[in-house]
Amino acid sequence: MNTSDYVKIPKSFYEKEDVVKIARELLGKYIFTQIDGKLTGGMIVETEAYNGRMDRACHAYHKRTNRTEIMYQPGGVAYVYLCYGIHHLFNIVTNKSDFADAVLVRAIEPSLGIETMHERYGNHQHKVSNGPGKLSKALGITTRLNGSDLAGDKIFIAQHKSQKRPKIAASTRIGVDYAGEDALLPWRFYIENNKWVSKQRTPVI
DNA sequence: TCTAAGATGGGT
């Protein structure tokens, strides 16, 4: 890749207050990691928004604990947590200080370091990044990156010079049935017809 | 110190 074709997203992008809008805007942008000397990355094709003040599905909903503390930081850092004891899920913290919002990145379309991603993922029968746990494994993201600056060297999000506006579809979020009515919010976004969007579970709406 | 649960993934 020619790195001059990409520009890192500035902090101001993440510090806006509407996390749902940011979740949409992140589609079509790129995430890169440089871990263990290997550069890997791809285009974000699926996201979900989480709002700490009015969304029961958000880990930070009405609680500020060690785990959720990072979400209360100003936007532009990573929130990585372990799910089911195995999967490292990667989130982008948004909004200003003390407003705990985040965007879960659920799928990317690989574009750089594809061989490395396959090696890390291991299973050659499956796609390596069409799910939140899978893309983290392929990109080498673990909880060690919790709190990392998203304009840094280890991990960064960037925009391609000639990015075109993707066609966006919306649905309810995956796996948040415990959130009651908030599970019905149409806060999952994905690029229409993209092959790397995670396979749909429990079709709601 | 304990326990319960979880923003999944893969196989049938």
Add this chain to the structure above:
DNA sequence: CCCATCTTAGAA
């Protein structure tokens, strides 16, 4: 549809 998974947050 079903279920293995196993660390850790959060409470006591």
